[in-house]
Amino acid sequence: MTITQPMRRLLLTLALTLVLTPGLASASTVDAVLGSEGELFQVFQGNYGDLFPDGTEAQPDHSVLALDITWPSQVTERLLVPGTEGMAVEMSPSLTLERSSGAIFIVWEATRTIHSELYIVGRSNEEWSEVLEFSGSPFTTKSNPRLAPTHERSFVTNDDGELEEHLQTILHLTWWDEQGEVGRVLYVPLIVGKSGFVAVAPISLGEFLDEDLPPASTSPLSTLLGSPFIQEGSDNSHVLIAYLDPSSGRLVTLSTRFSSASLDALADEARAQVIIIGGQVQTREQLAQGVHAAVASVSYLDSALAEYLGQQAESAVLAAPPEATLTTIAQEARAQVIIIGSRVRSALSNTTGEARAQVIIIGDSHPGLDHGRSIAIEMINSREVPDLPEAAIARLLLSPDGHTMIVAWQQNSSVEYVESDGEGWTEQRSLALGADFTAEQAFAILRRRIDS
Numbered sequence: 001m002t003i004t005q006p007m008r009r010l011l012l013t014l015a016l017t018l019v020l021t022p023g024l025a026s027a028s029t030v031d032a033v034l035g036s037e038g039e040l041f042q043v044f045q046g047n048y049g050d051l052f053p054d055g056t057e058a059q060p061d062h063s064v065l066a067l068d069i070t071w072p073s074q075v076t077e078r079l080l081v082p083g084t085e086g087m088a089v090e091m092s093p094s095l096t097l098e099r100s101s102g103a104i105f106i107v108w109e110a111t112r113t114i115h116s117e118l119y120i121v122g123r124s125n126e127e128w129s130e131v132l133e134f135s136g137s138p139f140t141t142k143s144n145p146r147l148a149p150t151h152e153r154s155f156v157t158n159d160d161g162e163l164e165e166h167l168q169t170i171l172h173l174t175w176w177d178e179q180g181e182v183g184r185v186l187y188v189p190l191i192v193g194k195s196g197f198v199a200v201a202p203i204s205l206g207e208f209l210d211e212d213l214p215p216a217s218t219s220p221l222s223t224l225l226g227s228p229f230i231q232e233g234s235d236n237s238h239v240l241i242a243y244l245d246p247s248s249g250r251l252v253t254l255s256t257r258f259s260s261a262s263l264d265a266l267a268d269e270a271r272a273q274v275i276i277i278g279g280q281v282q283t284r285e286q287l288a289q290g291v292h293a294a295v296a297s298v299s300y301l302d303s304a305l306a307e308y309l310g311q312q313a314e315s316a317v318l319a320a321p322p323e324a325t326l327t328t329i330a331q332e333a334r335a336q337v338i339i340i341g342s343r344v345r346s347a348l349s350n351t352t353g354e355a356r357a358q359v360i361i362i363g364d365s366h367p368g369l370d371h372g373r374s375i376a377i378e379m380i381n382s383r384e385v386p387d388l389p390e391a392a393i394a395r396l397l398l399s400p401d402g403h404t405m406i407v408a409w410q411q412n413s414s415v416e417y418v419e420s421d422g423e424g425w426t427e428q429r430s431l432a433l434g435a436d437f438t439a440e441q442a443f444a445i446l447r448r449r450i451d452s
Contacts, residue, residue: 036102040070058085083131098149107145132197145175148230148239172239176226234400250382267337274330288317386425415442
């Protein structure tokens with residue numbers, strides 16, 4: 001169930017009441033995922049005494065999270081989620097599975113006062129990771145946190161001179177951040193390393209929307225506001241984020257990817273070459289041709305891809321305004337290599353047309369990073385919110401390329417849904433529920449439909 005801001009305030013009041021009144025709370029399942037070995041992971045929230053009647057790790061009336069692992073043999077193991085033993089009230093826990101490693105990750109919101117923090121912990125090979133506290137601004141309410149994993153594949157030479165495949169897990173975290181009546185969707189990529197999580201400063205996704213985004217013609221559905229949605233994209237290197245933009249009242253879909261090390265290196269080469277060649281030539285055309293040749297000649301990328309990206313760097317140099325400085329031109333050339341390179345590698349979208357310089361550079365000053373990296377964020381589309389019942393608890397479903405969207409909700413004895421391939425929506429459609437056809441089965445059918 002998606003927790004909206006009005007619901008969240010009500011639940012927080014109730015949760016604080018229950019913490020202060022022992023024995024009133026009972027455990028409830030919040031989220032579940034299926035593991036790579038057929039095990040079922042379920043996260044519960046409730047009082048410690050209810051979840052662990054014989055436990056001694058926390059006070060019986062403390063709010064905690066518990067993880068149940070049910071194996072194919074039907075044996076179930078219950079574990080206390082680290083970091084939830086204290087006095088804080090835990091809310092909105094969400095589970096995600098990183099398929100390549102089999103690791104699971106849990107993110108949740110913890111509240112001690114009217115403000116809140118986010119916490120993340122992972123579990124792999126029967127061991128918990130360190131708990132990451134992600135506070136951001138201490139004066140905001142952080143709700144509905146969600147994670148989606150990707151991984152970066154690279155090859156390293158071992159001591160025997162052989163190439164070994166290395167997978168680097170990246171968790172993409174998004175949540176609704178609110179101060180007073182002003183809210184926004186924030187995003188952070190988290191690199192999962194041997195020594196824990198490496199996080200960067202939060203990124204406000206509203207900064208990457210088109211400036212001329214048309215306002216919605218109708219009032220947005222309140223149950224979607226404050227509930228960002230995230231999922232893996234068409235490959236395992238980017239994620240899709242959809243949310244209701246509070247400024248325009250439109251449903252926006254973005255793609256974000258952590259660029260590969262080789263693409264970053266090429267982008268840095270393009271930027272450096274603009275500065276070097278720019279001091280040696282007389283005309284913009286000579287500069288563009290020199291940068292094209294330098295990028296196309298790199299040896300660590302496929303030659304056809306390097307040539308294509310060399311052409312894009314040349315175009316970026318030529319398209320810069322006459323008054324642009326070499327530094328500005330260099331930054332634009334670098335951004336174009338990242339954006340276009342990401343598109344080509346994933347077939348995310350058409351590679352023609354102008355790509356906005358929506359690239360954030362993570363410098364080497366971040367602890368845990370041995371070199372600078374980049375994040376490419378691209379707006380895929382926006383559309384008006386469909387006309388839904390005000391009380392509908394809506395689920396968003398996205399196609400792997402991010403262009404098609406289904407909005408579905410349960411209404412009495414049916415699951416209702418509308419679908420959009422662009423601006424408009426289909427008429428409301430219905431899947432009748434019964435003893436042999438549950439709501440979850442209906443949602444699963446819609447999931448398969450949009451994935452096909």
